Structure formats: C-alpha cells, structure tokens
Amino acid sequence: MSPELLLWVLARASGVASTVALVLSVVSGMALRSGALGWLSHNRAVRALHDLTGLLWLPLGAAHVVALVLDPAARIAPIDLLVPFGVPYGRLAIGLGTVSAQLLVLVMVTGWLRRHYAPEIWLFIHRLSYVAFAALVAHVFLSGTDFAAPAIAALAWVVVAGVAAVFALRLVRGLARNAAR
C-alpha cells in the first residue's frame, strides 16, 4: 500500500473511531444526570467512562486531522485547522468538522482547568459540547466516505437516534428537577 493510501485509510478509520469515542463521551455525560445508563453500571463507573472517552477521542481525532493534512489528495492545509470553511471543496461539510474539533478541544481544555472557572462559566462552555456534537454529526453525514455505505449509515442513524433519545431524557429530567425546586 502506498503512503498516500495508508494516510487515506488512517484518516477514515481514525475519524470513525474518534466519532465512536465521542458518542460514548456525550452519552455518558448526559447519563450522569439522567440515569440513562443505569442498566450498565452505577454513576461512578459512568463518570469514569465519561472521563476516559473524553480522552480517547483526542489521539484518534488528531490522527484523523494529521492524516488529512499530510494526504496531498485531501488538499487540506494547516491553516484550515484554524480557519473553518476555507477548503476549496466541501466547504460546509469540512468546515463543520473544523468547528466541531475546535469546540471539543475548548470543552476538553476547560474541563482540565475546571477549578479555575466559575461554575456557571464552566457549565456554559461544557454545554457547547452539544453544539460540537451536532456539528460533528453533520460533518459525518455530509462528508463521511464510509457513512455513505448503507450498512454503516444505518448503524450510524441508529446511534444518532439513541443519542437523541438520551438527550431528550436528560432534557425532560433536567426540566422536572428545575420545576421541583
């Protein structure tokens, strides 16, 4: 296999695996408050899952980005990692991936520095992960080579529906908790 093809395969595999880790991270994060993963384990284990997957996605996401920057066929420059929507093709699809990655890095770094922030500010930034995840899902379906394959697309839609269900549960229980106060 040529180095260019190797980069291409690495970009696709790391992109999908990074998405899997982020799905687990988002679901476990929402489950901490909603109890949606009560069937799996207790809250301490769900918290451990959230912390772990919040780290797991990073090397995979970095591999995805680096492989695409190094792959000459992808025509993605380092500046495109900082300035979204600048790639000459698939502007929206790829730009959403850039926005998602930037927001997720922001959420992760502020998570590490949590004690330096006021709780309201930290919570506001942490909730940007929902925006980042929505951008990621759009990026995946608008540009994902493998998500266009019927079997993988079907699996992905099932996962997205599951995440949406957990989100709805989190929203309803959060509103009920606020109403009870």
Added chain:
Amino acid sequence: MMLTRSTVVVRLLATALTVGSFGGMTAYASAHVQNPAAPLQPTVTAAAAPLPAPRAAPTTPPRLFGLPAPAATAAPRQRISPTVPVVPRAPLTRTRVS
C-alpha cells in the same frame, strides 16, 4: 439490575468498542478504497479523465539481431500513429475526505 458494578469493566468495554471500531474500519477502508456513493468525490481533471481506447500495437518491424534498428523505430511515437493522442495513464482516483 446492572450489567456490571466494576469501573474497570466499563472502561474496558469503552476501550474495546473504540479500538475495535478503529481496527474494523481500517480493514474495511483498506478493502474499499473508493466509495462511489460518498458525498465528496474527487474533482475530475484532465489527468484523471477516463483512459482512451487502447492504442494499436506498433507497426514498426521487429529489431533485427546484429543489425542496426530501422529508422522508423527511432521516430517519435506520434509519427507512427498521429491520430491517436498519447495520454498519460490516469492516477488512482479516490474520494478525498472521510
């Protein structure tokens, strides 16, 4: 009822799912380099244009052992068959972005 009470098991499950998807997708992407249904397709350029019909075999006589080659074999390829353009072989095309 809980599936497990162990934090380690939960972590292992998540790691296995992530690493497994990486391995599985590596195998899948290696076997399916191109996906014609992918939303982003490579731009068709002159270099990546479809190959022309195969050219006819050269009409020059075979080289004679021990004798200098006929002048016709040293002539440029265009002179042998001027109506068939010489097009470089198209590189392997594939989808650009995952």
